[in-house]
Amino acid sequence: MKFRNRITRLAAVPLASACVVLASPVALAHDSVIGGSVTSGEVLQEFPREITLEFSGIPQEGYNTFAVTDTDTEEVLFDAEPDITGRDLTIEVxxxxxxxxxxxxxxxxxxxxxxxxxxxxxxxxxxxxQGATVPTETSNSEAGSSSGSTAELSGGLKTVISIGAILAALAVIIMLVAKMRGTNKKG
Structure with missing residues (x-):
């Protein structure tokens, strides 16, 4: 019975650590596109004269840029710094x-x-x-993780999970070493 209680105690720490890490809020994600004058997969009758993207949060002033690309030829048609009005970022074509x-x-x-x-x-x-077909939407943060509708984890969340896993493993090792020392002293 004592052996089973020790195993339970040893398993409790990494399990509790994993629960804390995995239950951390998903709010670590960056802003994502939630609407605008051009939406993912939309088929327009003519090329827009103004393009607005609406984000889930209010983007900060600083480095903000849009680039419009012909995906068939991969030619960048133009790029511009958008005007910010609340959650909407707009460029003139x-x-x-x-x-x-x-x-x-x-x-x-x-x-x-x-x-x-x-x-x-x-x-x-x-x-x-030409009967245009539309590719799927992509959205990545600077760390190479998702911030749109994909199911990947954000870079910050990956880091938190990694640190939690390392701490849980260290806790198990420390407990096992302590257990072995206690067993050696008794025997």
Whole structure:
């Protein structure tokens, strides 16, 4: 019976540590696109003259940029610094840009409301003779993790989970060493 109680106590620490780490709030994620004048997968009748992306938080002033790319040719059509109005970031499409039917994406890199750099893209298409098909949306933070609709963990959450796992493993090792020392002293 004593052996089973010791195992239970030894297992309790890493299990409790894992629960604390895994129960940490998902609010560690960066801002993500939740709407705008161009939405993921949307098929427009003509190329927009103004592009607005609405984010889940209010982006901070600082380094914010949009780039519009033709995804068929991978040519960057233009880039611009957006105007910020609350959660909306807006760019005007230059007069000389009117690419016609095809597949496009608005790539963005913003300073999220949490102060971290966040990047991603919103694909859309313009209808026409080419019969555009739209690629899926992507969104990544600076650390290479998701901040959009994908199921990957944010870089901060990965770090917290890694540190929690290391601390749990160290706790188990310390308890095992203490147990062995206690057994050696008795015997």
């Amino acid at each position: 230059p007069e000389d840009v009117n690419p016609g039917p095809g597949n496009y994406q608005v790539g963005f890199r913003i300073t999220s409301s949490d102060g971290h750099s966040t990047m991603g893209s919103v694909p859309f298409s313009v209808a026409g003779a």
